[in-house]
Amino acid sequence: xxxxxxxxxxxxxxxxxxxxxxxxxxxxxxxxxxxxxxxxxxxxxxxxxxxxxxxxxxxxxxxxxxxxxxxxxxxxxxxxxxxxxxxxxxxxxxxxxxxxxxxxxxxxxxxxxxxxxxxxxxxxxxxxxxxxxxxxxxxxx
Amino acid sequence: xxxxxxxxxxxxxxxxxxxxxxxxxxxxxxxxxxxxxxxxxxxxxxxxxxxxxxxxxxxxxxxxxxxxxxxxxxxxxxx
Numbered sequence: 001x002x003x004x005x006x007x008x009x010x011x012x013x014x015x016x017x018x019x020x021x022x023x024x025x026x027x028x029x030x031x032x033x034x035x036x037x038x039x040x041x042x043x044x045x046x047x048x049x050x051x052x053x054x055x056x057x058x059x060x061x062x063x064x065x066x067x068x069x070x071x072x073x074x075x076x077x078x079x080x081x082x083x084x085x086x087x088x089x090x091x092x093x094x095x096x097x098x099x100x101x102x103x104x105x106x107x108x109x110x111x112x113x114x115x116x117x118x119x120x121x122x123x124x125x126x127x128x129x130x131x132x133x134x135x136x137x138x139x140x141x
Numbered sequence: 142x143x144x145x146x147x148x149x150x151x152x153x154x155x156x157x158x159x160x161x162x163x164x165x166x167x168x169x170x171x172x173x174x175x176x177x178x179x180x181x182x183x184x185x186x187x188x189x190x191x192x193x194x195x196x197x198x199x200x201x202x203x204x205x206x207x208x209x210x211x212x213x214x215x216x217x218x219x220x
Contacts, residue, residue, distance in 0.1 A: 053153075055214070094219075123149065124219030136151040138217065
């Protein structure tokens, strides 16, 4: 199982090629790649900066749980889930998910499952900074 | 017992710290700890926060021990 999963939470710049190369395999007919990017606007306001803080030890565990679940539920070969922490600028990459599978359908579904579950359960928090202040995303019911 | 809590996200603003400690009666379970926090810090009540014990989400009926790592998890927003 372990050589089928690559999970990372890092303050270094994320690398799309690293994720792609990890999942690539001759037995696979397709690779899906989800790349999250920092948007320049939120709540009709110009975003100046995003900060991601994490409960790193638990975030790594939860990301690994998602990968294990994806491998159990979909006919895929490998999965990489990398997430950034710290300050990110517009256009920077907070998250990359790469999935390889013999057939594309499973790769698409597993990738969607992984990003949707990540957003619900992994202890990572986004703070959006504007010219006139900052807000914690999702923290205002 | 004294329960130490790791604090993240918007809770760091509410508590003004990354870690807090409270003297609590024993035994205490997760549901009771949540109720204690919500009462002491009313701003947290509407946030529907979770609690993790030893880096795993905990159910309300789990009893807390002194040597465990307990963390308050406000709504997450990764990705």
